[in-house]
Amino acid sequence: MAEQEFQPKIIGFFCNWCTYAGADLAGVTRLQYPPNIRVIRVMCSGTVSPHHVLRAFQKGADGVLIGGCHIGDCHYLRGNYMTIKRMRFLQDLLKFTGFEADRLHLEWISAAEGPKLAQTVTAFTNKIKSMGPSPLKRLTAKAA
Amino acid sequence: MDKIRKKVKSLLTEGKVAGYLGYILREGHPLPHLFTRDHLAELEQAVVPPGDARYPLDKILQALARRYPEDTFTIQVRGCDERGLNELYKWGQLDPDKVVLVGVACPQEQADYCECPGPYPSVVDYGEKCNPVPQSRRVARIDSLGQEAAFQEWLGHFARCVKCYGCRDVCPMCFCKECGLEHPELMSIGKVPPDTIFQLVRAIHMAGRCIDCGLCEEACPADIPLRVLYKKGNLLVKELFDYDTGSLGTGLSPWKSLGDEVTLETKPL
Numbered sequence: 001m002a003e004q005e006f007q008p009k010i011i012g013f014f015c016n017w018c019t020y021a022g023a024d025l026a027g028v029t030r031l032q033y034p035p036n037i038r039v040i041r042v043m044c045s046g047t048v049s050p051h052h053v054l055r056a057f058q059k060g061a062d063g064v065l066i067g068g069c070h071i072g073d074c075h076y077l078r079g080n081y082m083t084i085k086r087m088r089f090l091q092d093l094l095k096f097t098g099f100e101a102d103r104l105h106l107e108w109i110s111a112a113e114g115p116k117l118a119q120t121v122t123a124f125t126n127k128i129k130s131m132g133p134s135p136l137k138r139l140t141a142k143a144a
Numbered sequence: 145m146d147k148i149r150k151k152v153k154s155l156l157t158e159g160k161v162a163g164y165l166g167y168i169l170r171e172g173h174p175l176p177h178l179f180t181r182d183h184l185a186e187l188e189q190a191v192v193p194p195g196d197a198r199y200p201l202d203k204i205l206q207a208l209a210r211r212y213p214e215d216t217f218t219i220q221v222r223g224c225d226e227r228g229l230n231e232l233y234k235w236g237q238l239d240p241d242k243v244v245l246v247g248v249a250c251p252q253e254q255a256d257y258c259e260c261p262g263p264y265p266s267v268v269d270y271g272e273k274c275n276p277v278p279q280s281r282r283v284a285r286i287d288s289l290g291q292e293a294a295f296q297e298w299l300g301h302f303a304r305c306v307k308c309y310g311c312r313d314v315c316p317m318c319f320c321k322e323c324g325l326e327h328p329e330l331m332s333i334g335k336v337p338p339d340t341i342f343q344l345v346r347a348i349h350m351a352g353r354c355i356d357c358g359l360c361e362e363a364c365p366a367d368i369p370l371r372v373l374y375k376k377g378n379l380l381v382k383e384l385f386d387y388d389t390g391s392l393g394t395g396l397s398p399w400k401s402l403g404d405e406v407t408l409e410t411k412p413l
Contacts, residue, residue, distance in 0.1 A: 046402075050348045054341040055330050071406050078402040085385065085398055088408050092380045093347060096286065097373070098295025106410045123413050135295060136340055 008062035008128040012039040012121075013048045017075040018110045019067025025114030033118040034125040037065065045069070045106075046079030050090045053104060060137045063103045063128040065121070070108040080108070102127065103134060148220075148246055148269050149187050155218055156181045161244055162215035165201055165208065167193050176204055192220070192270050195254030200359055202228040202316035209238055218244035224258075224357035226265035227390025228316045231355055234396055237319050249273050258358055259375070262390075282372045283379065299340065304366035307338045311346065311360035311370055317353045324349065343373060351377035352397045355390045384408065 014020040020041050026033065042048055045068030053064050066087060068080040087106045095101040107120050152164045156179070168177035168186065174193035179186055205219050221229065226245065232238045247264070249271035255263035259280040264273045286294055312318050312325060324345055325331055332339050347370075354374040361371040378389045385398040385407075 049324075051324050051327075051330050051345050054344055054348075058332075058339050058341045081402040081406050084406060084408050084410065085403070088384055088411070089351060089380055090348065091411065092384070093344065093351070093377060095291075096294070096376050096380075097298045097344065098289070098291045098293070100291070105413060107413070108410065120413065127413065139299070139340065 006129055006132060008036050008125065008133070009060060010037045010063040010065060010121075010125060010128060011056045011061045012037045012065045012067060013042050013045065013052070014039050014067040015045040015069055015075075015080075016041055016043050018069035018073065018108075019045075019117065021111035022067070022109045022113050022117040025111065026118045027114075029114050031114055031118035033121040036125045036128075037121050044074070044076050044079040045083040046074075046076070046081070048083065048086075050086050053087075053090060057099075057103070057134060057136050060134070062131075062134045062137065063105070063124060065124050066104075066106045067109050067117070067120075068106070070110055073110060099135070100131060103131065145190070145192060145270065148192065149190060151246060151269060152179065152190070152218060153184065153187055155244060156184065160216065161218045162212060163208070164190075164218045164220075164246070165205055166220040166246065167191050167197075167199075175199075176201060178204075178208070192248050195251045196257070198222075198357070198359065198362075200314055200316040200357070201225055202232065203314075205229075205243070206232065206237055206316075206319060209242065216242040216244065218246055220246045220248055221265045222248050222250055222357075223260060223262040223264050224355050224390075225316075227262065227355035228357065230392050231317060231353060231390050231397075232319070233392075235319070235353075235400070246270075258356070260356065280372070280375050282369065283375050286372060286376070301366075301368045302340055302343050303337050305337045305342060305368060306366055307336050307342070308365060310363040310365065311368075314359045314363040315350075316357065316359070317350070317355060320349075343368065343370065346370075347373045347377050350374045352381040352385075352387055352389050352399055354378055 045066055056064050068083050074080045091101040091104055105124055109117050155161045164179040167174040168189050169191045174191050174197050176199040201219055202225055208217055233240045245267045247267035247269050249264035249268045252274040255274050255277055259277045261276050261278055263276055358371050381387050387398050388394045
């Protein structure tokens with residue numbers, strides 16, 4: 001049987017007010033992007049704890065994409081100030097432990113940026129495809 | 145030691161403090177003990193334990209403060225204990241006006257072992273100030289490893305975990321009432337070794353909070369180099385947010401408030 005192309009599982013945490021609306025816009029304007037992303041709508045990207053991201057990786061996600069409002073546009077004024085602090089820290093900590101930190105990405109996407117959403121999801125999916133399955137997933141599969 | 149006994153005795157007899165949290169020698173072992181005015185004679189047995197004998201006095205003090213919120217206590221502190229107290233003041237767990245310090249400087253040998261950046265407290269009543277160790281060689285070694293080698297090394301360590309929660313239970317800075325490590329939906333229950341992310345979740349909570357006392361590592365039955373992980377967390381907090389964990393100088397922890405401005409930028413895809 002021919003080897004099938006690796007289809008990564010990507011978890012998206014999108015903020016309700018900007019990125020999720022941006023995804024809506026991408027949808028109604030019929031922009032195409034890969035279906036590998038599973039979107040979880042959150043009220044603010046600042047509610048995403050590093051614990052959630054780590055849990056996603058533990059459960060077999062190959063990539064995690066966080067989408068939030070641009071700085072200054074947060075519906076809750078400064079919620080995304082915490083997002084960037086947490087995610088930058090988590091990326092650096094993952095790097096220290098040898099986990100590919102590039103599997104976690106944070107992007108500011110507004111409700112008007114449908115094309116940017118489609119482009120980001122496409123680029124991120126391609127990147128994860130080229131990186132291959134997450135090492136944590138390989139580990140979990142071995143244990144099971 | 146006589147200096148400490150004298151200081152504590154006068155604090156107790158003048159009624160300035162309700163108790164002295166220090167160490168007592170029992171059967172040859174230094175154990176944490178609360179000395180009070182009613183049992184002044186016990187002060188004769190008060191000791192400063194050798195460098196490597198330590199208990200989380202900060203943690204005991206939190207329990208005391210909760211139980212006797214009106215009382216002031218004096219506590220024996222090393223450099224790390226004082227950093228812990230500072231951090232606990234900032235997190236609203238202790239009232240600085242109700243704590244009096246009895247300072248102990250660590251011997252050089254201990255500071256070298258701990259790679260301690262501040263081996264003595266602001267008040268020194270016992271011992272000589274020794275040289276701090278500004279850089280951690282253990283962190284530098286992991287930094288110099290390649291990504292795959294670092295990953296394999298950490299996986300090997302994490303796989304030994306028996307999930308005893310000793311690191312959390314001994315930690316003077318773990319004051320949360322609910323713990324993410326026990327969350328049934330975020331952490332697999334009843335699994336040994338625990339999820340690979342177990343230590344990482346703790347490392348995240350320790351960033352900007354760990355005062356590098358090293359009790360976790362000493363308590364760990366599996367010899368997981370937790371301290372290296374937490375030291376790196378603090379280095380990153382310093383690098384990203386310019387926050388010195390355990391000092392009173394640099395304001396509140398970056399995790400305590402959203403902040404007034406954003407200095408970081410997202411990484412390019």
